[in-house]
Amino acid sequence: MSRSLMRDGRPRSFVAIITMVLLTILWTIPTIGLLVTSFRSRDEAAASGWWTALARPFTQDWTTANYVGVWTGSDMGNAFLNSIAVAVPATIIPIMFAAFAAYAFAFMSFPFKELFFLIIIGVLVVPIQVAFTPMLNLLGPNGLGVSGQYIGVWLLHTGFGMPLCIYTLRNYMTTLPRSVVESAKVDGCSHFQTFWRLIAPMSLPAIAAFATLQFLWVWNDLLIAKLFLKQENTTVIVQLQQLLGTQGQGQELLTAGAFITMLLPMIVFFSLQRFMVRGMTSGAVKG
Amino acid sequence: MMSIQTSAVPAQRQQVTEPKQQQRFRPGRAGLALLGMVAIVWLLANLFLAFGYYPQWFGSKIVIAIVALIAGVGGAAVLFTFLNMFVEALPQRMSLSIIPYAFLLPALALVALVLLYPAVQTINYSFANSDSTAYIGLQNYQTIFTDSEFWASIVNNILWLLVVPAVTVAIGVVVAVLADKLSATGEKTAKSLIFLPMAISFVSATAIWGLIYAYDNPGSPQTGLLNAIWTSFGGQPQTWLTIETAKLNSLLLMVILIWLQAGFSMILLSAAIKGVPEDTIEAARIDGATEFQIFRKVVIPQVRGTMITVFVTVFILVLKIFDIVYVSTNGAYDTNVIANLFFNKLFAASEAGQASAIVVVLLVAVSPLIWFQIRHFREEESAG
Numbered sequence: 114m115s116r117s118l119m120r121d122g123r124p125r126s127f128v129a130i131i132t133m134v135l136l137t138i139l140w141t142i143p144t145i146g147l148l149v150t151s152f153r154s155r156d157e158a159a160a161s162g163w164w165t166a167l168a169r170p171f172t173q174d175w176t177t178a179n180y181v182g183v184w185t186g187s188d189m190g191n192a193f194l195n196s197i198a199v200a201v202p203a204t205i206i207p208i209m210f211a212a213f214a215a216y217a218f219a220f221m222s223f224p225f226k227e228l229f230f231l232i233i234i235g236v237l238v239v240p241i242q243v244a245f246t247p248m249l250n251l252l253g254p255n256g257l258g259v260s261g262q263y264i265g266v267w268l269l270h271t272g273f274g275m276p277l278c279i280y281t282l283r284n285y286m287t288t289l290p291r292s293v294v295e296s297a298k299v300d301g302c303s304h305f306q307t308f309w310r311l312i313a314p315m316s317l318p319a320i321a322a323f324a325t326l327q328f329l330w331v332w333n334d335l336l337i338a339k340l341f342l343k344q345e346n347t348t349v350i351v352q353l354q355q356l357l358g359t360q361g362q363g364q365e366l367l368t369a370g371a372f373i374t375m376l377l378p379m380i381v382f383f384s385l386q387r388f389m390v391r392g393m394t395s396g397a398v399k400g
Numbered sequence: 401m402m403s404i405q406t407s408a409v410p411a412q413r414q415q416v417t418e419p420k421q422q423q424r425f426r427p428g429r430a431g432l433a434l435l436g437m438v439a440i441v442w443l444l445a446n447l448f449l450a451f452g453y454y455p456q457w458f459g460s461k462i463v464i465a466i467v468a469l470i471a472g473v474g475g476a477a478v479l480f481t482f483l484n485m486f487v488e489a490l491p492q493r494m495s496l497s498i499i500p501y502a503f504l505l506p507a508l509a510l511v512a513l514v515l516l517y518p519a520v521q522t523i524n525y526s527f528a529n530s531d532s533t534a535y536i537g538l539q540n541y542q543t544i545f546t547d548s549e550f551w552a553s554i555v556n557n558i559l560w561l562l563v564v565p566a567v568t569v570a571i572g573v574v575v576a577v578l579a580d581k582l583s584a585t586g587e588k589t590a591k592s593l594i595f596l597p598m599a600i601s602f603v604s605a606t607a608i609w610g611l612i613y614a615y616d617n618p619g620s621p622q623t624g625l626l627n628a629i630w631t632s633f634g635g636q637p638q639t640w641l642t643i644e645t646a647k648l649n650s651l652l653l654m655v656i657l658i659w660l661q662a663g664f665s666m667i668l669l670s671a672a673i674k675g676v677p678e679d680t681i682e683a684a685r686i687d688g689a690t691e692f693q694i695f696r697k698v699v700i701p702q703v704r705g706t707m708i709t710v711f712v713t714v715f716i717l718v719l720k721i722f723d724i725v726y727v728s729t730n731g732a733y734d735t736n737v738i739a740n741l742f743f744n745k746l747f748a749a750s751e752a753g754q755a756s757a758i759v760v761v762l763l764v765a766v767s768p769l770i771w772f773q774i775r776h777f778r779e780e781e782s783a784g
Contacts, residue, residue, distance in 0.1 A: 272514025
């Protein structure tokens with residue numbers, strides 16, 4: 114450890130160490146508070162702050178009753194399935210469409226190319242709220258009549274994720290050596306073949322990066338799920354929002370419910386953090 | 401198999417690889433491909449509608465999700481295959497000029513369907529009544545512009561915009577710089593933990609911070625961390641999110657967003673700071689600059705571009721901030737913001753016309769940012 118500190122002859126910076134330790138604690142405390150409270154009974158949680166339970170971990174009555182209660186009692190188990198059913202297709206499907214578009218932007222030249230790409234960049238900024246009333250009408254009883262079903266949410270997340278997906282993949286593809294495409298061309302490959310055999314496999318890191326971000330965004334979304342899914346199809350986040358509205362009875366379930374909604378994103382976060390960082394740095398910063 | 405000719409292809413290659421009959425139009429193949437395209441679009445549309453109309457056919461939600469995933473990805477692949485087959489069956493010159501558009505079309509069509517068409521339609525609805533059945537002129541705009549709640553929301557939104565992006569960038573810079581001075585393990589751990597809230601939804605984050613802002617009656621033990629600290633210094637327990645003085649409640653809600661976004665800011669700025677060439681720092685150090693001078697005069701100017709990127713990204717997010725306000729106060733105690741006002745007009749009050757007018761205001765507010773993003777992109781393209 115000290116060797117890596119010395120690589121450019123810098124002394125150990127105690128200011129940095131102390132400040133970072135404090136900041137890290139400050140950033141972690143809220144989540145720890147939730148986790149600790151979720152394993153305390155309603156009476157215990159009302160009688161003392163969660164930090165007192167940490168101070169006497171062996172005399173505290175730890176319980177998993179909140180988790181059992183929220184999973185069965187308030188339909189969180191069903192909502193968990195819904196969240197998976199919403200998030201997985203809505204994460205993967207946009208990639209297929211966006212990858213072809215990104216290829217065209219990265220490796221082909223054609224009239225109005227810049228205009229089309231500027232539209233993509235412009236649309237990145239457009240608030241998704243513009244879509245709600247027209248899409249509610251289109252999917253509702255006066256339109257296709259599929260309101261409340263997954264299909265509307267898949268469609269919206271696919272469309273909303275598309276600009277960022279195209280942008281991220283295109284930025285990544287422009288960093289790939291052009292000679293790959295050129296030599297494939299010389300060997301008689303069509304663009305279609307070049308895409309499948311070379312560019313798509315080479316772009317896997319960027320695809321994984323976008324998929325990680327899109328999964329978190331879809332899983333954690335409240336607005337679209339609340340407006341476009343009926344109660345029996347709704348996600349864990351909407352369930353949690355409804356729990357937040359309840360006062361008194363059942364309030365102890367809230368912390369357990371919140372932790373259940375965080376479980377899968379946290380697993381994704383810790384296992385794919387590398388990709389997530391890459392997605393952010395390649396999406397928002399070039400290179 | 402057909403090869404693509406451009407000026408980049410060496411001339412002698414063209415003679416070798418171009419069998420003549422492939423340059424002609426092949427109507428049979430084109431027709432077949434067209435038929436295939438129509439069939440796959442028809443099949444996919446019906447399958448996906450069936451998920452909506454007859455979910456019971458598929459037994460369970462997981463089956464629906466799996467079938468949708470396979471059909472969505474596989475269907476897209478088949479669609480592109482037919483699209484490609486169709487374009488390649490065209491006379492070669494035509495084929496070459498059409499293929500880029502064939503690659504773009506499905507993605508752009510989806511963007512047009514869920515973003516461009518609705519944007520136009522929303523502007524249209526903003527001149528119509530509450531269920532979008534008749535035009536009522538500018539009445540919606542009159543209603544929202546004379547609504548004090550609207551102006552209060554605008555003021556709050558501006559306050560959010562002034563505070564959150566700047567503080568998020570500042571924290572990101574500080575954390576990125578300090579983490580850079582830690583040992584490798586220390587840096588990794590600290591960054592991971594500060595980055596972690598990125599994985600947490602706004603709703604869960606509000607639940608988490610609800611525990612910190614919790615209130616118990618005076619005299620009883622305080623279970624909210626903030627009140628516990630406050631009372632230990634002799635204060636009376638407060639219901640923090642109802643305190644409108646100095647916009648304290650809005651500021652406390654902003655803390656939640658800053659807590660969530662600091663990791664994003666730190667990750668981008670950390671990457672930028674690590675990209676600052678060591679020799680520029682070394683040169684300043686040899687010239688006798690202090691660490692703080694190096695930071696201010698050497699590092700900051702070189703990461704300014706990233707700072708602006710983070711600022712703008714968070715700025716756009718804050719413009720549309722909704723979840724945190726909705727689930728904590730739902731706009732009560734003078735904490736309302738534009739996106740929450742929109743949601744309540746649409747969802748609770750069923751006023752589609754007024755809701756649309758609010759979105760149009762939001763759209764006008766972001767339009768300078770569209771211009772900014774485009775200019776930023778052009779600069780990066782010409783620089784890179």
